[in-house]
Amino acid sequence: xxEEKRLSLLIVDDEEGMRMGVKxxxxxxxxxTKDTGELVKLDVSEAASGxxxxxxxxxxxxxxxxLDNKMGGISGIDVLHWINENELDLMAIMITxxxxxxxxxxxxxxxxxxxxxxxxxxxxxxxxxxxxxxxxVALRQARELEREKRxxxxxxxxxxxxxxxxxxxxxxxxLYLLRDGIGMDDxxxxxxxxxxxxxxxxxxxxxxxxxxxxxRLESGQKKRELSDIDVLECARNSMETMKPDADRRGITIxxxxxxxxxxxxxDSGEIxxxxxxxxxxxxxxxxxxxxxxxxVLDMPDQIRIAVTDTGIGMSEEEVEKLFGEFxxxxxxxxxNILGSGLGLSIMRKTASLYSGEVTVDSTPxxxxxxxxxxxxx
Amino acid sequence: MTxxxxxxxxxxxxxxxxxxxxxxxxxxxxxxxxxxxxEAEEIFDSYTPDIAVIDLMMENDDDGFVLAYRLxxxxxxxxxxxxxxxxxxxxxxxxxxxxxSGWINADAILSKPVRFEQIEEELKKIESR
Numbered sequence: 001x002x003e004e005k006r007l008s009l010l011i012v013d014d015e016e017g018m019r020m021g022v023k024x025x026x027x028x029x030x031x032x033t034k035d036t037g038e039l040v041k042l043d044v045s046e047a048a049s050g051x052x053x054x055x056x057x058x059x060x061x062x063x064x065x066x067l068d069n070k071m072g073g074i075s076g077i078d079v080l081h082w083i084n085e086n087e088l089d090l091m092a093i094m095i096t097x098x099x100x101x102x103x104x105x106x107x108x109x110x111x112x113x114x115x116x117x118x119x120x121x122x123x124x125x126x127x128x129x130x131x132x133x134x135x136x137v138a139l140r141q142a143r144e145l146e147r148e149k150r151x152x153x154x155x156x157x158x159x160x161x162x163x164x165x166x167x168x169x170x171x172x173x174x175l176y177l178l179r180d181g182i183g184m185d186d187x188x189x190x191x192x193x194x195x196x197x198x199x200x201x202x203x204x205x206x207x208x209x210x211x212x213x214x215x216r217l218e219s220g221q222k223k224r225e226l227s228d229i230d231v232l233e234c235a236r237n238s239m240e241t242m243k244p245d246a247d248r249r250g251i252t253i254x255x256x257x258x259x260x261x262x263x264x265x266x267d268s269g270e271i272x273x274x275x276x277x278x279x280x281x282x283x284x285x286x287x288x289x290x291x292x293x294x295x296v297l298d299m300p301d302q303i304r305i306a307v308t309d310t311g312i313g314m315s316e317e318e319v320e321k322l323f324g325e326f327x328x329x330x331x332x333x334x335x336n337i338l339g340s341g342l343g344l345s346i347m348r349k350t351a352s353l354y355s356g357e358v359t360v361d362s363t364p365x366x367x368x369x370x371x372x373x374x375x376x377x
Numbered sequence: 378m379t380x381x382x383x384x385x386x387x388x389x390x391x392x393x394x395x396x397x398x399x400x401x402x403x404x405x406x407x408x409x410x411x412x413x414x415x416e417a418e419e420i421f422d423s424y425t426p427d428i429a430v431i432d433l434m435m436e437n438d439d440d441g442f443v444l445a446y447r448l449x450x451x452x453x454x455x456x457x458x459x460x461x462x463x464x465x466x467x468x469x470x471x472x473x474x475x476x477x478s479g480w481i482n483a484d485a486i487l488s489k490p491v492r493f494e495q496i497e498e499e500l501k502k503i504e505s506r
Contacts, residue, residue, distance in 0.1 A: 170393070170396075172490070177396060200392065
């Protein structure tokens, strides 16, 4: 069942008959919002003068206000002015018997959303209220979305700052040891200090490159160069790049394919980003002397790339957590493995350019298979 | 008691671990390191540390607390220094030096990044108490 949303409407008019009429017309009012399909209903309250309306609105702001202009005491325009000064988040509909151009201009200047000239039919009233409600709901949704976007961006930046600070701190610590000559009489210590500094610098560089990849993908600024390319060739290039790291730990990388070639219209740079991430992860999270199997399946409408490792694997909960930005699985097995935490995000965003997706199948201590599908058109 | 003081350093950050180890060793301490709570507990089955430097958040967020508690219970004379990045990560401020509330079983709490001189200073302060 659709969720129900209640909006409050305040009718301000010094004629009791008018207030009664509006209440009656709107008693069974309901509408559905366009995007979320929520059912909107109204709670109607009333005020017999501008002064009473302001008192009520001080208590709690309505979502929609139907405002008669000509009343004993302060006018509708005055109330509108008060609403503006107090920055109430509502839609105002002016109702007036003497629909003069001057009133219309004055009311519009004060931000009235709509005009309803007296006399109006219940149908006309409903149309106007429906429009105001739809506009209000859309406006609030857009604002909420913007807030959420800002929050995500802020969070991204603060995590990023932390990820950059950590290697800086480590390198700084090593440099102090070198500067003060602490422990440097032992050549092994000296080597370790230099080596670790270089490793942490490399990690930082990787993070920055990943970040640039991600920014380029998200901004859509990078010009994509689409041509018919052989996915197997990209796989071989990437395997070549990863070979030194794999060799160092006795890990073998093999390629298996259902066909001689697997052709897709794509940007070769993007396909290599996918392979580089898949294979480097399969090496990084592997055990020494393990293996990495790259499998490419060429189907009529899509290409499926599966990379299987014989590494540490993940638990179900860890797999669930895996897809967030900067998420790195922290446990005893991953302690000494460096990573930016952006690789999977990059892969996913790249795959989405081909209406594709990334899935994971993993068993702790046995290994993981990451599968990427790319649609051919 | 021997003259050489024994230090146990526990942290899941391998760089902090090796830097702290190098510093303590150069000052003539005997150093044992552990990358996590479990490994540390295995070590102090057969090893009596005089000083322990422990990271607060390791594999689990409370590993440092638990470890400090168990260490103090087993070796009441062991000086425990807790180091933490928690302020940087969560914005929670920890009371500097000795925790007067007593719920952290440490003789001193230091915020990362920690300079070795800070650890030495804390050790001196604790010794003179």
